[in-house]
Amino acid sequence: MADAFQSEAVAMLYAINIASQMGCDRVMFETDSTQLRRAVSTEEYDLSALGAIFREIKFQLHVGFSDVCVVNCSRTCNRVAHRLAAFGATLNSGACITWLGQFPEFVQNLVAGDLPSNDM
Structure with missing residues (x-):
């Protein structure tokens, strides 16, 4: 389970980098993982084993885009x-x-x- 969660986080970081390289300014990232959305939207997971990835995601979202929304959608x-x-x-x-x-x-x-x- 932890490996899947890490893969989801790495995939989100990759998507953020691609959107930034494409020049996107206002973005919405959808995930079916409530846990991932919460991890990148709060400080709740910052001290976890994957905390560095979550902090990097939050930093990239903050500096890379003027308007960002991370939402859940059903699988x-x-x-x-x-x-x-x-x-x-x-x-x-x-x-x-x-x-x-x-x-x-x-x-x-x-x-x-x-x-x-x-x-x-």
């Missing part, structure tokens, strides 16, 4: 993010893929599945 509402994370886990270490414009079919299918149905 079922986060299927696209989980599938993208699973895809990223299959890449070689250090590999990075950026899609601008057309997204891969597996992402389009997941997003289409999230759209409300017009059938009544």
Whole structure:
């Protein structure tokens, strides 16, 4: 469990760095981990084994953006993010893929599945 929590924190730090490099100024980060949201929004976890990561996340959020929001969403509402994370886990270490414009079919299918149905 601690390894998963650490992975989530490292992934959030990576996302923060990418958003900053892309020049984003106003950002919203979503996580399905209430514990992670709390860890980066309070001082509650600063003395934990992962405290240095949480302090770095909070510092980067503070200096990198003019408007920041970290929110929770349910895991079922986060299927696209989980599938993208699973895809990223299959890449070689250090590999990075950026899609601008057309997204891969597996992402389009997941997003289409999230759209409300017009059938009544």
